[in-house]
Amino acid sequence: MTDKAATPSDQPSSTPFVVEADATAAYWHNRADNMLPPPDMMGAYMRNRPVPGQSVAGRKAWIIGSGIAGLAAAFYLIRDGGMAGEDITILDALQIEGGSLDGAGNAEDGYIIRGGREMNWNYDNLWDMFQDVQALELPEGYSVLDEYRLVNDNDPNFSKARLMHRQGEIRDFATLGLTRSQQWELIRLMLKRKEDLDDITIEQYFSADFLETNFWFLWRSMFAFENWHSLLEMKLYMHRFLDAIDGLADMSALVFPKYNQFDSFVRPLVDHLKARGVKVQFGTRAYDLAMRVAGDTRIVTGIHARIDGIDQVMPVAEKDVVFALTGSMTEGTAYGDMDHAPVLERGRHEPGADSDWALWKNLAQQSPLFGKPEKFYGDTDRSMWESVTLTCRPSPLVERLKQLSVNDPYSGRTVTGGIITFTDSNWVLSVTCNRQPHFPDQPKDVLVLWVYALLMDKDGNRVAKPMPACTGREILEELCHHLGIADQIEAVVANTKTRLALMPYITAMFMPRAAGDRPHVVPAGCVNLGLMGQFVETSNDIIFTMDSSIRTARVAVYTLLGLRKQVPDISPTQYDIRALLKAARALNNGEPFPGERLLHRLLGKTYYAHILPPLPDRDHGTREAAERELGALLGKGGQALGVIGGWLERVRDSLVPPRG
Numbered sequence: 001m002t003d004k005a006a007t008p009s010d011q012p013s014s015t016p017f018v019v020e021a022d023a024t025a026a027y028w029h030n031r032a033d034n035m036l037p038p039p040d041m042m043g044a045y046m047r048n049r050p051v052p053g054q055s056v057a058g059r060k061a062w063i064i065g066s067g068i069a070g071l072a073a074a075f076y077l078i079r080d081g082g083m084a085g086e087d088i089t090i091l092d093a094l095q096i097e098g099g100s101l102d103g104a105g106n107a108e109d110g111y112i113i114r115g116g117r118e119m120n121w122n123y124d125n126l127w128d129m130f131q132d133v134q135a136l137e138l139p140e141g142y143s144v145l146d147e148y149r150l151v152n153d154n155d156p157n158f159s160k161a162r163l164m165h166r167q168g169e170i171r172d173f174a175t176l177g178l179t180r181s182q183q184w185e186l187i188r189l190m191l192k193r194k195e196d197l198d199d200i201t202i203e204q205y206f207s208a209d210f211l212e213t214n215f216w217f218l219w220r221s222m223f224a225f226e227n228w229h230s231l232l233e234m235k236l237y238m239h240r241f242l243d244a245i246d247g248l249a250d251m252s253a254l255v256f257p258k259y260n261q262f263d264s265f266v267r268p269l270v271d272h273l274k275a276r277g278v279k280v281q282f283g284t285r286a287y288d289l290a291m292r293v294a295g296d297t298r299i300v301t302g303i304h305a306r307i308d309g310i311d312q313v314m315p316v317a318e319k320d321v322v323f324a325l326t327g328s329m330t331e332g333t334a335y336g337d338m339d340h341a342p343v344l345e346r347g348r349h350e351p352g353a354d355s356d357w358a359l360w361k362n363l364a365q366q367s368p369l370f371g372k373p374e375k376f377y378g379d380t381d382r383s384m385w386e387s388v389t390l391t392c393r394p395s396p397l398v399e400r401l402k403q404l405s406v407n408d409p410y411s412g413r414t415v416t417g418g419i420i421t422f423t424d425s426n427w428v429l430s431v432t433c434n435r436q437p438h439f440p441d442q443p444k445d446v447l448v449l450w451v452y453a454l455l456m457d458k459d460g461n462r463v464a465k466p467m468p469a470c471t472g473r474e475i476l477e478e479l480c481h482h483l484g485i486a487d488q489i490e491a492v493v494a495n496t497k498t499r500l501a502l503m504p505y506i507t508a509m510f511m512p513r514a515a516g517d518r519p520h521v522v523p524a525g526c527v528n529l530g531l532m533g534q535f536v537e538t539s540n541d542i543i544f545t546m547d548s549s550i551r552t553a554r555v556a557v558y559t560l561l562g563l564r565k566q567v568p569d570i571s572p573t574q575y576d577i578r579a580l581l582k583a584a585r586a587l588n589n590g591e592p593f594p595g596e597r598l599l600h601r602l603l604g605k606t607y608y609a610h611i612l613p614p615l616p617d618r619d620h621g622t623r624e625a626a627e628r629e630l631g632a633l634l635g636k637g638g639q640a641l642g643v644i645g646g647w648l649e650r651v652r653d654s655l656v657p658p659r660g
Helices: 068-079 124-130 144-153 180-189 214-223 233-240 242-247 261-274 357-366 396-404 472-483 486-494 546-560 575-588 594-602 607-611 625-632 637-657
Strands: 062-064 089-093 103-106 110-112 163-165 279-282 286-293 299-307 310-315 321-325 334-337 385-390 418-422 429-432 447-453 494-503 527-533
Touching: 062 068, 062 163, 062 594, 068 089, 068 124, 068 261, 068 527, 110 494, 124 144, 124 261, 124 447, 124 546, 144 261, 163 214, 180 233, 180 575, 214 418, 233 242, 242 575, 286 321, 286 334, 286 357, 385 396, 385 472, 396 447, 396 472, 396 486, 472 486, 472 494, 486 494, 527 546, 575 594, 575 607, 594 607, 594 625
Parallel strands: 062 089, 062 321, 089 279, 163 418, 321 527
Antiparallel strands: 103 110, 110 385, 286 299, 299 310, 334 494, 385 447, 385 494, 418 429, 429 447
16 A cells, blocks of 8 residues: 655646655566665655645644654654644653553552564664654753664673573574474465465464474563564564574674653653644543545544543534544553452453543544454454563672673673573463663662563463463562572572553554455545554565554655655565575575585675685685585586586676786
């Protein structure tokens, strides 16, 4: 789908301008009728400031939801759309900004974060925005991006205990552990067309043995995929993170914020917006939109909202624009603590009227243009998992953590380098300790750890209960069991506070889906409505990332304001031969992939030699090594092998003429 914006009168064109670029839509080439860069081109040329296509004077913007998508919509309305901040109002049912990007608490009561943010360098929408947002702890003129680079460039991330089993033993995770047939399962998936994967699950496609490999434990725990989730979404993730596959095992491909997600991203962005006059109205749950329908055109005329418990209709002028979040990952979160298990208030198949799903449900009842929200919220058993925040003072847990960490946990540098996953855990339990302090006000002798698990219907290995039925003490006992310190649980409990968060929809966006289940960012015919977040359709992007949420906001803003500025497709690294080569090596467990020695023989002394992963053996440049590989690929037909080998030598010699 391509979201289209009106063409400004000073640049007439018979072809509607495409806001959301799609690299897979067609073959791109230079031609006279196209002055736009490639659809997935990034860089300074894409930093142009568009001339507004439709005047923003006298127009107002209503943004439903103050999560990262809503905040990004306000940012782009101001920076690229030229709208005055005082004409932008953000509505939120909560009493604080940030949505799912939370972070709260204190050392005495315990800190809490429902999730964390692991990112890489090509989150291009996120960095596009945060390079223009003032950092909280650097002098005026330094951005959040500057601060982020300062932290990560001087403190590399990696893990030395990514996978564990057998009550405290580090499992060998040096390779992805894929057989040749399992490697082909992944390659075939990447070759499949997106349109052929509607409503297919991961476990319907992959072999049972594949789902027990190192690769799958690394993948599922890092991205929170379940076996029954969407195969299409896994494919999109493979393309999106192809350049990071060789850093998947030890997490060296990742970068992390200095603090928790709220203090690192939400606070500076909210400060940026409020300084420009943006208003945030809390205690306001928008649950429906009034629309005037004329033929194929839909215009929002009012917002039905419950404001401090009272139903009201907020009028929307015809020239105003509305940006709305569809669905929510963290809606309906149930909380618990050391002595209390969380109690869900949402039904398995129906979230109820007083939920963040109400707006999307009511829109879908108006028209099939708005998708099928029930595909995503309709089975909480398959979209739910639980996270736990541990506030730790010195104890045997901290001492065990020190043994598994890259640096001393109190040093302010990388600690575990990401999650540690216990592969023999019935819950698929993981624990992580990011750089400390994780909160700006955190005492020096306190560490904040985060724990989560994927499977909610299995009894623990030590505690004979499913995780949602457990108190914080029982979850702590299960964690200590897997760390090999179960005999010291009392000392751990005495110095640890636990806060639990059971989230019924945390991976709802991964549920199997088909074309039409999610609405487009700007549904066909909608004149002043844009949809944002994790439950809308984009060309090739994934979901469950800050970058994807920001992308949807950009597409919506540029489209509704008629800006002649494209939102590029995802980073083109999936097409980069260097990324393809190193990914092939990683999938082949670090060993040269079939044909790699032939490439070295052919290109080893050319300008392109540097794109090839170094070979591990001494005979990598010899003709004999290349012929052995050729024989393995083609069989032992001696005469044919000799002919092809001779041809290879002649090609190589023609590429590298002798020096004279």
